[in-house]
Amino acid sequence: MASTSGGSLLVHAQRALRTVWARAIAFTVVAVLFALAAGVVGAWIPFEVTVELGQNSVDSILQIIATAMLTATTFSITAMVTAYSSATTIATPRSTKLLIADPTSQTALSTFTGAFVFALVGIIALSTGYYTEQGRTILFFGTLVVIGVVVITLLRWIGHLARFGRMADVIDRVEDAATSALIAHMRRPTLGARELTRVPAASFPIAVTDARYVLAIDVARLDALAHEHDCEVYVAATPGTIADALHPLAHVSVPPSQSLRDQLSAAFTLGRHRDYDQDPRLGVIALAEIGSRALSPGTNDPGTAIEVTAALQRVFSRAFTTDTDHASQIDHDRVWMPRAQTRDLLTDAFRPLARDGAGFVEVLIRVQKCLAALAETAPEHRALLRELSGEVNARAREALPRRERAAVRDAATGQTI
Secondary structure (H helix, E strand, C coil), X not given: CCCEECCCHHHHHHHHHCCHHHHHHHHHHHHHHXXXXXHHHHHHXXXXXXXXXXXXXXXXXXXXXHHHXXXXXXXXXXXXXXXXXXXXXXXXXXXXXXXXXXXXXXXXXHHHHHHHHHHHHHHHHHHCCCCCHHHHHHHHHHHXXXXXXXXXXXXXXXXXXXXXXXXXXXXXXXXXXXXXXXXXXXXXXXXXXXXXXXXXXXXXXXXCCCCEEEEEECHHHHHHHHXXXXXXXXXXXXXXXXXXXXXXXXXXXXXXXXXXXXXXXXXXXXXXXXXXXXCHHHHHHHHHHHHHHHCCCCXXXXXXXHHHHHHHHHHHHHHHCXXXXXXCCCCEEEEEECCCCHHHHHHHHHHHHHHXXXXXXXXXXXHHHHHHHHHHHCHHHHHHHHHHHHHHHHHHHHHCCHHHHHHHHHHHHCCCC
């Protein structure tokens, strides 16, 4: 998990809940309470509920569970680390964050850890005489429940491993993250603030000395501070951009006190690495990186680049057709924020593919068809898409023979672009 500073407690809580350690701790606590509850419940039951279990049967079962779950936990960790390494090698390092946050793998690892702890606590409690006869019976049935949960989780985990960390899985994960972030941006491009086109000259910067990426912004908090101090806040560092001594987080319309500087800075969640949540560009950049790596001489995999192009088309098609009725709604009237430009988003997505795919006619044809389809989907961006199509043609003229250049050109001119 990237170290962060500032930001709201809600943002930090949401990020913590997506980590494997948080889920593992929760499952472990539940396992301990579940194992100890058998003794307490057994003592409270006013009537006798005992079953002939055979000598030391519960203890033997718990021993088996402890041994098996330690092995399963080690296997799961190895499989997860292997998937992370594979994604870094075949796709892009930016995708590993999505694999780490995978709920299925986190649940599997947490379940196996929790079952292991449950077995250990049960063994220790049995050896100390913690359970009555009724408690041993309740522990036995509780153990059966744990075994059922483990078996179901193990079957799901085995099926999940068949595609976890593979190229198609990575592309799908990055596509989903890019789509979610881009749709959220289209719906609320300035997060409810006023749109900023130029920072007023008579304003005062709020800067940080340690270079960090902006991960999230608590715009409501900025607006509350602006009203409290009767000023305007002009956000300069949007999610995905880096803030340092030269590039301030924001500007404020009045000379800020040190207290106000600290409070405004605290509304920004900063980290060493970019995050997908509020960053509309990171997802498309990651997809373009996957396509570019596939087109490198050492990989030479144009098929993956074509799949990435199709994924980018789906991302932008969904974003361009999303409901933007409330995009201009202003909820925080004293905060001003620039929006990510569509030109930058499209350039991030398709320029690397056109550059690195210049020697692959099939890739350039697919890119041209994608741009043509997007022009039909979003006519308001047709001029920009036509410009990108011209860049693709220019790359083809430099790298391809005449017949293949004509095929790339026809892929664009044959459509309404």
